[in-house]
Amino acid sequence: MVAVTVPLWPLIWWRQRVWFKKHTEKVEPVSNLENHARRVWAEDSPQKATDLIRDVFDRCRSSRNGIVVQPFGAFAWSVCGDTLGDLLYRFEAQAGHWDKALRVAEVLAEERRDSEAIFPTWVLSQAKCLVRLGREAEAIALLMAHRDIYNVNAPVNQYLDEVRAGRG
DSSP: OHHHHGGGHHHHHHHHHHHHHHHHHHHHHHHHHHHHHHHHHHHTOHHHHHHHHHHHHHHHHHOTTOEEETTTEEEOHHHHHHHHHHHHHHHHHHTTOHHHHHHHHHHHHHHTTTOTTTHHHHHHHHHHHHHHTTOHHHHHHHHHHTOOTTOTTSHHHHHHHHHHTTOO
């Protein structure tokens, strides 16, 4: 089997490099925005940095064709929505804006419901926000609805155990 695939390794390697380069180029505006927001956070205020990211997030989400934000570049929701959402979520959480972080997690969980790789991340994020807001019962209900009955070590199951034990 290995002998049959060895001649294909250069092609696989080349395709992987092409995919990685395209992916990096499409997410680069989010990295530029993050770097700028970190500077604003440190030099000016956390609120201004978070507001900047929230503005780009809302504008990008409302324009399905994408937007251009100078000097960061072009943002297309279909390409960088998850990365931009993750950035906003992290900044909102770091600033202690758990209600706003919850809104971001709810939006992305709803839009990514079909993605098995991404959806549980946003369910966990929602649950963590609910716990921080003192709404443990809602967090437990959310986690129970999305627990993995086939894998006891799934992140949703583990966090459910933590919340039930009062360590969430």
